Amino acid sequence: MFLGHFAVALAAKRAVPATSLGTLVLAAQLADLAWPALLLAGVETVRIQVGATTVTPLLFDHYPWSHSLATLVLAGLVLGGCHFLWRRRPRDAFVLALLVPSHWLLDWVVHVPDLPWTPAPGSPLAGLGLWNSMPASLAIELGLLALGALMYLRISRARDRIGNWSMAVLLAFLVLVYAGNVLGPPPPGIGALAAVGLAQWLLVAWAAWADAHRRVRGSAL
Template sequence: MFAGHFGLAAAVKAKTPEVPLWALMLGTQLLDVAFVPLFIAGIETIEPVEGGGYGAHLIHADYTHSLLCALLVTIIAGLLAAKRWGKKGGLVFGSIVFSHWLLDLVVHRADLPLLPGNAGNFPVLGLGMWKYPYMTIAMEAVLITAGIIMYKRSVAFSADNTVRGKPLRLAAIAAMSVFLAAALAADVLGIG
């Protein structure tokens, strides 16, 4: 689902020029970034399942992807971003961080706990769109298309409007388009 997360960041950039694109991209993946050290330490795990491609792994991210931890990371990230990019920037950054959990809720099989470590043994959440690869591809394609269109508009309004600036705008738009298409291809092929 990397492409969908990144597509959303590109779309949000169009409406939030004060927050750099790199920060929005990082924000959409912040829960996964936090997952990596816990995965390396063996606290959170990934278990292969039948099928391949989308949802080829059962992710046991019982801390980083619990609803409570996602909310805590969202609040902390939003407050830190507000110090750097103002109140609006902080609110947008926090929202983009939490969007990761919301998009994961839609696509993941039931593997998202409410509380860290699945304390209380509550039912885990996940709507399981990964079971329907074509629907998932379509959703990600919509997100990246919207991201490219909105990013194109933001670049057009913010870039140098001289003859010299046009190649830079086109290069930025082309680079973002290639990046998002490659991310979608990686998701579809199960190599992301």
Template sequence: MLAGHFGVAGIVRALRPEIPMGALLVATQLPDLVFLPLAALGIEVGEPAEPGLSGYGSLLITAEYSHALVGDLVLALLVGGLTHVFLRDRWGRDAGVVLGGVVFSHWLLDLLVHRPDLVVLPGGAGGLPLLGLGLWEFPAVTAVVEGALVLAGTVLYAWRTFRDQPSRTRAWLYGAGVGLLLVGSLLFDLLGT
């Protein structure tokens, strides 16, 4: 769901242009950015859901810290709080709520696509049931949902850029750059994982 997360950044940027696209892109991927060092340390892993299975959505993720419901809520509150304290004058009074919501959108989209492999409490504490609606079991449907997020993010970002940017050349370059990022990440999702 890499591309879908990025699509959310494009959608939010169109609605809140004072929040930098870079901050939104990082916010949409923050749980995965936490996952990377934990995976490098062997604390969290991604492995094929079934032997020999490969392709779109084929991994079973064991991410009991970076993708725990409560952990991601705390991460969203932390990002939202820091944004509110340090950047509200620059990005708007409710920028903390918006950026925190973007961080948490990652978990919500993952809930939609993941097989039941998401824990509620960090480390799987409490032995609560694993969560995940398993849309990855239907790759074509997942691709349509993710493609819709990418399309919406690209179109809305381009619309806002052309509306607000006085230089048409710069607007085309911004729109094309973000469009390539979003479409490229969708192709990476479809072909690379």
């Protein structure tokens, strides 16, 4: 899952309009933002095998810290707690705490059974395997992004010209990245895969910047 995580962040803006979209993307994508660093450190492992599934050539052998449900629930509580101490907005903190483990739930739909429930050795693995169907995977990813973007755009409006085009370009870029991942060649190596994964932090900054040039409808701010 890639576009779906951005979709839930966009949709969540409706529930917590005072929270930056960048923060919402950070929460929804926290697992994938942490994973490349753990991969480079040798803490977690992945293999590139063409034909592993119809959609992705990646075999996720070991990623219990970035992608187990238990660690993501804990990470969500930590992120939500920190946000509450900083902003003193219980609703926003609660939504952030939910967004972090939402990553596991969305991945569960598309991954083959490789998602651990806990980081403990021998933890059961979960996954419905939608990645074995290209049409179904495309439908759910693009459908979720369209729905999330519609919800975001319906409750916000541009402050200036940047607000008009920055979000549109971001959404188009996300679709292009997804198309490249699905239709392009496999990564040349694990190092290149991790480097691209780390570059996702730029998408967090992009989302925050684009959102700063928009305002919630009906708000004077």
